[in-house]
Amino acid sequence: MGLFDGVLIASDIDMTFLSSQGQVLARNAESIRAFCADGGRFCFATGRTHCSLEQLIPGIGALANTPCILSNGSYVCDLRTDKIENEIALDPAAALPFFTRIAALFPQVGFRISIGDEFYVPIETERMQSELGLYRGHLHPVPLTKVPPQGWNKVVFHGTPEQLLAVRAAMEEDEHVGAFAIMHSSPVLLEVLARGASKGVQLRYLKEKYSRCGIPITTYGIGDYENDLPLLLSADVAVCPANAQQCVKEKSALCVCSNDDGAIADLIGRITKQRRKEKNA
Secondary structure, three states, rough: OOOOOOOOEOOOOOHHHHHHOOOHHHHHHHHHOOOOOOOOEEEEOOOHHHHHHHHHOOHHHHHHOOOOOEHHEEEEOOOOOOOOOOOOOHHHHHHHHHHHHHHHEEEOEEEEEEEOOOEEEEEEOOHHHHHHHHHHHOOEEHHHHHOOOOOOEEEEEEOHHHHHHHHHHHHHHHHOOHHEEEEEEEEEEEEEEEEEOOOHHHHHHHHHHHOOOOOOOOEEEOOOOOOHHHHHHOOOOEEEEOOHHHHHOOOOEEEEEOOOOOOOOHHHHHHHHHHHHHHHH
């Protein structure tokens, strides 16, 4: 039996696993490999979709030995096989009229719609272009009425913090807002998913999946931002890096070092000490 049998870590990527400059720290990667080799299960829980992850983290499939929670919890995907499971998509009957109204109110705010690994862009602004570079070959600039009607995983608005606060306020005042989950994933990104889709829902799905196979799991969720709160609230142990938002720190049982200092390695080190102490008790 491995030291970490029955332990699953689900980690956010940006500003948690990656450094502030978007780098993979060797300390984190080495700790994850050792953790998995000794029985641990590791996955990423991120707002990103699987087509961009290999560019962002080369060799990511070798780090994640458990299906990952992607698109902020819209679906789960095994990065080693690209198999998607437990997808929770937006209701097209509610989504199209809702976003048509919002787009008419804020024509200066760009947004994109994720359907699996494809990105449909009804309104593109200059500030979107650097991020969309990760998705070359998967971008489709089309009017909202031409976006395929099924399988919308999420809708992401790009704007200034002030613009997105106004967009969010308008959404929350809409009589049909109950069909959606709305969250910031950064000050300049506002994301909308189906009500019931979240990183936390998918973490519970993974835990229950292993439980049905007779594998009891203790889950650790680690993240830094508002969109990570469902992950932390669903985890057996909620963890945040030192650079996390205050609202995230308040919901965390454990605060490790910052993302720039190797937050994931720090967490694994603490779990190692705890497991060894329990083993020797």
